[in-house]
Amino acid sequence: MSLIAAPELRFCDRAAIQPYLQQIDEWLLPGAFYGAQHTWPQLYRSDGDGRFCALFDGERMLSHCAFRIATAHTECGARRVGMLGSVATDPEFRGHGFAQRVVRASLDACRQSGATSALLWAESPNLYTHCGFGPGADETCCVIESSGGALTADVVRLATIRDHAQLCALHEQKPLRLDRSPRAMSALLTTPGLFTYVLERDSDVIAYACTGKGADLHGWWHEFGGPDLDVAALLPRALELAGHSQAIVIVPPYRTTLVPALGSACIEVATVAGPMVAALTDEVAAAVFVDGLDSV
Ligand SMILES: CC(C)(COP(=O)(O)OP(=O)(O)OC[C@H]1O[C@@H](n2cnc3c(N)ncnc32)[C@H](O)[C@@H]1OP(=O)(O)O)[C@@H](O)C(=O)NCCC(=O)NCCS
Numbered sequence: 001m002s003l004i005a006a007p008e009l010r011f012c013d014r015a016a017i018q019p020y021l022q023q024i025d026e027w028l029l030p031g032a033f034y035g036a037q038h039t040w041p042q043l044y045r046s047d048g049d050g051r052f053c054a055l056f057d058g059e060r061m062l063s064h065c066a067f068r069i070a071t072a073h074t075e076c077g078a079r080r081v082g083m084l085g086s087v088a089t090d091p092e093f094r095g096h097g098f099a100q101r102v103v104r105a106s107l108d109a110c111r112q113s114g115a116t117s118a119l120l121w122a123e124s125p126n127l128y129t130h131c132g133f134g135p136g137a138d139e140t141c142c143v144i145e146s147s148g149g150a151l152t153a154d155v156v157r158l159a160t161i162r163d164h165a166q167l168c169a170l171h172e173q174k175p176l177r178l179d180r181s182p183r184a185m186s187a188l189l190t191t192p193g194l195f196t197y198v199l200e201r202d203s204d205v206i207a208y209a210c211t212g213k214g215a216d217l218h219g220w221w222h223e224f225g226g227p228d229l230d231v232a233a234l235l236p237r238a239l240e241l242a243g244h245s246q247a248i249v250i251v252p253p254y255r256t257t258l259v260p261a262l263g264s265a266c267i268e269v270a271t272v273a274g275p276m277v278a279a280l281t282d283e284v285a286a287a288v289f290v291d292g293l294d295s296v
Pocket of ligand 1: 027028063086087088089090093094095096097098099100101121122123124125126127128
């Protein structure tokens with residue numbers, strides 16, 4: 001391993017990170033069909049609002065963290081939150097504290113931008129515990145089976161661009177969510193690898209469900225809109241159309257009637273670790289739930 005005397009910490013915008021996207025893909029998504037840009041569009045697409053903190057040796061990137069500031073609707077009202085992700089270090093330079101430096105600097109930048117807490121999905125918590133993150137709330141998920149569903153006049157079909165405004169309206173009805181402009185919602189709904197199904201009744205779209213997202217969340221149904229009963233009617237039929245015989249459904253905490261409404265379509269319920277949370281002010285971090293399309 002080469003020794004780097006003093007790597008330089010820099011904040012980059014989307015244009016400055018562009019030349020390093022292939023490297024970020026190799027570090028984070030080796031061998032994946034879709035890269036970071038198609039998996040986390042809010043961070044990496046040119047119309048996204050991602051910010052990037054990295055250590056460099058000259059023009060060589062050694063370690064990297066991406067983040068964006070979002071508005072979360074929580075039980076305590078609206079809060080600014082930092083959404084961190086894409087933490088990666090060049091394999092040649094791992095174990096030297098580089099990732100900790102970019103994560104800490106990103107947290108400082110989030111605090112300076114008014115975020116009261118930061119969230120991060122971690123496969124292994126060690127690194128982030130060192131940086132001030134603690135475990136977040138557990139989340140419920142369930143395994144469901146596909147079925148033709150009850151015989152009703154409701155139509156289940158793939159969403160089209162004409163549905164985007166209604167899907168945005170359904171998103172805005174959720175009590176816990178991250179804010180999205182109609183434009184951001186539309187951009188998210190066109191993410192490659194994402195399939196969005198809608199339940200249509202009397203020509204109105206009343207529920208939606210999403211699976212897949214770039215290289216992430218395949219086999220997971222990670223975002224829904226509409227009343228629980230309608231989501232429960234939609235899901236088993238959407239699975240069938242998607243060709244999933246079974247799939248995992250992430251159940252938001254406020255959807256207390258979804259699992260009962262799924263009935264025999266639900267074959268198992270379990271808890272999984274939610275995103276880790278770092279409090280950035282003295283305020284106790286308010287519980288946030290992040291739909292799959294907003295995960296980074
Ligand atoms: C995880 C990763 C970013 C660590 O980078 P690094 O510069 O070596 O990290 P640091 O030297 O700052 O910190 C090392 C700490 O990270 C921990 N760590 C190692 N691999 C880890 C992993 N996959 N996830 C989280 N923490 C990890 C180590 O346990 C170590 O903690 P310790 O000192 O208590 O043992 C690097 O291994 C990497 O790029 N992995 C591939 C991409 C990835 O998995 N990113 C994490 C997404 S959640």
